[in-house]
Amino acid sequence: MNPKTILVTGANKGIGFEVVRQLAALGNQVIATARDPLKGEAAVANLKAEGLDVSLLQLDVSIEASIQQAVQKFQNTYHKLDVLINNAAVLLREDQSIVTGTAEVFHKTMRTNVFGPLQMVRHFRPFIPPGGRIINTSSGGGSMTDPVGGWSPAYCISKSALNALTRHLAYELATQKISVNAYCPGWVRTEMGGRSAPRTVAQGADTAVWLATSANLPTGRFFRDRKEIPW
Numbered sequence: 001m002n003p004k005t006i007l008v009t010g011a012n013k014g015i016g017f018e019v020v021r022q023l024a025a026l027g028n029q030v031i032a033t034a035r036d037p038l039k040g041e042a043a044v045a046n047l048k049a050e051g052l053d054v055s056l057l058q059l060d061v062s063i064e065a066s067i068q069q070a071v072q073k074f075q076n077t078y079h080k081l082d083v084l085i086n087n088a089a090v091l092l093r094e095d096q097s098i099v100t101g102t103a104e105v106f107h108k109t110m111r112t113n114v115f116g117p118l119q120m121v122r123h124f125r126p127f128i129p130p131g132g133r134i135i136n137t138s139s140g141g142g143s144m145t146d147p148v149g150g151w152s153p154a155y156c157i158s159k160s161a162l163n164a165l166t167r168h169l170a171y172e173l174a175t176q177k178i179s180v181n182a183y184c185p186g187w188v189r190t191e192m193g194g195r196s197a198p199r200t201v202a203q204g205a206d207t208a209v210w211l212a213t214s215a216n217l218p219t220g221r222f223f224r225d226r227k228e229i230p231w
């Protein structure tokens, strides 16, 4: 296998941590990022204890200066980024109603889940070579095909917007031969997914790992369980 340089946001726990673990175990050069450096160090220490060589960058996707600092540090060590995996997201407890909830809940959700991935692309794109990949972690909650479930509306809208962002980025970056796809990990047992979720983090991470490593990939599509699904 040709090892790739891969960066994953929100990688100190949950699906992002597992994506890093699986990609590093396959021999890739993986950069785990975390907004809290202590949580990031603890996560990377756990991976090192498993014999995996993973590096760490502090990065809060909702703060542009933090992304810029991460880019500076990144380019001191690396000259290209083969795969960017936008995984970090929030689902806020207060996200119960877009009619009566505070505007800040909506803003914070959109800033982290939609503008964050866009800013990551804008700042890291100069390092992504032709053949490079951008993978956006979306959710069935953002589906424009399934009925509205009524849960966490700002979060679901943010994932619909992330899907739209995926399609437009795919269009704009096609000339540079950079693919942009979204995937839904399914309902996964993490802090966000809760204890009742049926899937393990390994199952949740599988499609991201497949999108990062499979030989041929289309662009501008939405996947779950390695299969294309409707938007």
Ligand SMILES: NC(=O)c1ccc[n+]([C@@H]2O[C@H](COP(=O)([O-])OP(=O)(O)OC[C@H]3O[C@@H](n4cnc5c(N)ncnc54)[C@H](OP(=O)(O)O)[C@@H]3O)[C@@H](O)[C@H]2O)c1
Pocket (backbone or CB within 6 Å): 009, 010, 011, 012, 013, 014, 015, 016, 034, 035, 036, 039, 059, 060, 061, 062, 063, 086, 087, 088, 089, 090, 112, 137, 138, 139, 140, 184, 185, 186, 187, 188, 189, 190, 191, 192, 193, 194, 197
């Ligand atoms: N779990 C599910 O059932 C499910 C279903 C569909 C889609 N997803 C998607 O899968 C992805 C991972 O979810 P998860 O279940 O693993 O969630 P999680 O356990 O809550 O982990 C979320 C990660 O994102 C990080 N994060 C949040 N805001 C950030 C910011 N501003 N900058 C950088 N990192 C930030 C968190 O850092 P802290 O530890 O510092 O908070 C954490 O590392 C998300 O995009 C989520 O929407 C999850």
